[in-house]
Amino acid sequence: MADLLSATATPAHALQLRGVWLRLGREVILRGVDLDVSRGEGVTLLGENGAGKTTLLRLLASALRPTRGEGRVMDFDLRDSRAVRDQVHLMPVDAGLYPDLSCAENLDFALRMHRAAGDVPAALRRVNLEAAAARRVRFLSAGMRKRLALARAHLLARPLTLVDEPFANLDDAGRALTLHLLGELRARGVTLIVAAHEPDLARQVAPRALRLSAGKVEEVGHGS
Ligand SMILES: Nc1ncnc2c1ncn2[C@@H]1O[C@H](COP(=O)(O)OP(=O)(O)OP(=O)(O)O)[C@@H](O)[C@H]1O
Numbered sequence: 001m002a003d004l005l006s007a008t009a010t011p012a013h014a015l016q017l018r019g020v021w022l023r024l025g026r027e028v029i030l031r032g033v034d035l036d037v038s039r040g041e042g043v044t045l046l047g048e049n050g051a052g053k054t055t056l057l058r059l060l061a062s063a064l065r066p067t068r069g070e071g072r073v074m075d076f077d078l079r080d081s082r083a084v085r086d087q088v089h090l091m092p093v094d095a096g097l098y099p100d101l102s103c104a105e106n107l108d109f110a111l112r113m114h115r116a117a118g119d120v121p122a123a124l125r126r127v128n129l130e131a132a133a134a135r136r137v138r139f140l141s142a143g144m145r146k147r148l149a150l151a152r153a154h155l156l157a158r159p160l161t162l163v164d165e166p167f168a169n170l171d172d173a174g175r176a177l178t179l180h181l182l183g184e185l186r187a188r189g190v191t192l193i194v195a196a197h198e199p200d201l202a203r204q205v206a207p208r209a210l211r212l213s214a215g216k217v218e219e220v221g222h223g224s
Helices: 002-008 053-060 081-087 103-113 120-126 142-156 172-187 199-205
Strands: 013-024 027-038 042-046 068-073 088-091 160-164 191-195 208-213 216-220
Touching: 013 053, 027 053, 027 191, 027 216, 042 053, 042 199, 053 068, 053 088, 053 160, 053 191, 081 088, 088 142, 103 120, 103 142, 120 142, 142 160, 142 172, 172 191, 172 199, 191 199, 199 208
Parallel strands: 042 191, 042 208, 088 160, 160 191
Antiparallel strands: 013 027, 013 068, 208 216
């Protein structure tokens, strides 16, 4: 199996999975997933509640290990967590921020973790949070947290950016802003995977759609 993937892996791929199974506790979430995503591609990940979208994103971010099978992310073996985590940013559904740090401190910290530089005040301005720069995250609304998490993803611009339900808790302006910033990431060559329950919105920035169902990934045509 390992030989098979190394023989077909190319630098043109952002990620490749071969025969990936994942068990969590007693539940088998992924049942032999094969997947190829090209660099720069935008993919919408669909599936019912509990289908395993978040679990698949966590596996791609090297936060979970396959029970069986193998994968490569930006040409690194999925088992090489340190290398993979450097290439990937996962924006979790709950935004994954530090509640006792301020907005600006959360962004500074994320940059430091990736040994990256960036303009934090400008990033806060982009998501209309400049007035809240010094406010602790625990005092933000759900929508404001979402916008801060989006600013962080945009600032980091990791080569593979995984976004879990980016449109939840957002008003119309927030959704439009999300589409705009995710579109900018794609324009910069970032590979984007968006797990969402709003296919029409998500496919505007991530046109290829996949559906996770019964532990398998299948392609979804346009108009379905
Ligand atoms: N840490 C865990 N231990 C055991 N089972 C888990 C764990 N995390 C998730 N699961 C189970 O894995 C399955 C997939 O969950 P997941 O959160 O990946 O689904 P999802 O497609 O993202 O759902 P939603 O659309 O509701 O966000 C669910 O049955 C869930 O109960």
